[in-house]
Amino acid sequence: MQPSLRMSTVSPPASAEDQQLVEALRRGDEAAFAMLVDMLGPAMLRVAQLYVRTRAVAEDVVQETWLGVLKGLDRFEGRSSLKTWIFRILTNIAKTRGEREGRSVPFSSLALDEPEGPSVDPSRFLAPGEMLGGNWSAPPAPFPEERLLAAETRARIEEAIAELPANQRAVITLRDVEGFGAEDVCNVLDISETNQRVLLHRARSKVRAALEDYLEG
Amino acid sequence: MATREFSCKELVEVVTDYFDGRMETGDRIRFEQHLVYCGPCRTYVDQMRDTVRLTGSLSEDDVPVEGREELLKAFREWKRG
Numbered sequence: 242m243q244p245s246l247r248m249s250t251v252s253p254p255a256s257a258e259d260q261q262l263v264e265a266l267r268r269g270d271e272a273a274f275a276m277l278v279d280m281l282g283p284a285m286l287r288v289a290q291l292y293v294r295t296r297a298v299a300e301d302v303v304q305e306t307w308l309g310v311l312k313g314l315d316r317f318e319g320r321s322s323l324k325t326w327i328f329r330i331l332t333n334i335a336k337t338r339g340e341r342e343g344r345s346v347p348f349s350s351l352a353l354d355e356p357e358g359p360s361v362d363p364s365r366f367l368a369p370g371e372m373l374g375g376n377w378s379a380p381p382a383p384f385p386e387e388r389l390l391a392a393e394t395r396a397r398i399e400e401a402i403a404e405l406p407a408n409q410r411a412v413i414t415l416r417d418v419e420g421f422g423a424e425d426v427c428n429v430l431d432i433s434e435t436n437q438r439v440l441l442h443r444a445r446s447k448v449r450a451a452l453e454d455y456l457e458g
Numbered sequence: 459m460a461t462r463e464f465s466c467k468e469l470v471e472v473v474t475d476y477f478d479g480r481m482e483t484g485d486r487i488r489f490e491q492h493l494v495y496c497g498p499c500r501t502y503v504d505q506m507r508d509t510v511r512l513t514g515s516l517s518e519d520d521v522p523v524e525g526r527e528e529l530l531k532a533f534r535e536w537k538r539g
Contacts, residue, residue, distance in 0.1 A: 269537035271530060278529055283520030300524050307529050311536045359471065361502075366467040375465025380498030384508050395519070398512055417513040423478060442474035449509040 255319035255326075263317055278307065281324065284419045285331050291411050292335035294342055302338055306331040321428055324421075328429040360446035384456055394455070401451035405444050412437055413444035464492045469499050473506045 255263070265273035285306060289299035309330045317326060365379040388394055402410055402418075411430055415421040416437075421429070427437050464472075469492055475481050476489055493500050523529075 269533075271533055271537075274533045275526075275530060278523065278526060282523035282526075284517065286523055287517075287520055303523055304525055304529065308532060311533065359467075360473075361467070361470045363467070366465075375467040377466045377498040381501045381505055383501050384505055389508060389512060394512065395516060398509075399516060399519075402513070402516075413513065417510055418516045420514060420517070438474055438478060438480060442471075445474060445506060445509055445513075446470070448513060449505055452509060452512070453505065 255317075255322050259323040260319060262323060263314065263319070266311075266314055281327060285328070287414060287418065288328065288331060288411075289335045291407065291414060292332070292339035292344065294344055298338060298342070299335075302331065302335045305334050309334065322425065325425045325428050328415075328421075328425075332429055357443055360442065361450070381453065382457070384452065388456060394452070397451060397455045398448055401448045402444070404451075405447060408432075409440045409444035409447075412440040413448070416441055417445070464488055466492075466496060466499050466502075469496075470502060473503055476503075477506070477510070 262273060262277065266277075282303060285303045286296075286299055289302040289306075290296065293299050293302060306327065310327055313330065317323070321329075365377060367374050367376050367378045369375060402413060405413065412426060412432075415426045415429060416423070423434065423437055426432075427434055430437070432440075469489065472481065472485070472489065476486065481489065493503065
């Protein structure tokens, strides 16, 4: 765990590697472009699907994003990583498409800060007035390791994520499914660091609860 | 946070802060001390770790993009200006 002391939402600037890649693209290096498409494409498709209804439209969004990347390449200044820059283009395009479709998008004003319950069902703790109040009354049991890797378990996680409110779904998809850093997530989704962490925690807590339900059942 | 111990009920609310290294030193020490004597919370934190790890494995199911050829064609056209 790398504690980061920076509280801003500024992403790390483009690395030397990013700069080289951008130079290659500007030179017209097709292999470099193909590599980038293969590397980021699958994650882009998953993220696009957060905003639009169908897989087909999400694929359109990804195509349109790449065309936008090519068009904007000369304006890339390296203030964010190349990946963050590309995903910002993606979410902007996806948002526009989603709105046109009338789909509620992850960060419509309504979706922010809806009231949330606690991370764990309060009935699983001793009541505050009791002796040892706040301690577990129904403690969790370890997950059975041999079932964790089963395809059904993964399917259950996919379902649990699909049931989350849109903003929580967006954050857990970027952070935990696609492995973005916290700062990159803030930048791609235009949210504060605190918001990002709260949404991530709510999302993870619910997915954990769904897993517990499933694995105990 | 006051300088008293976390209850189990409070601890489950700050696991992501802990994982992300976003806790003040005092809270982090109290968090870790709690785990030393509380088996159920150790289990809970392990479950959260398992959850993060398994969620990360979903990207293995990501599918390649359609229209790769069209994109490469678009790139060649872009190159020509």
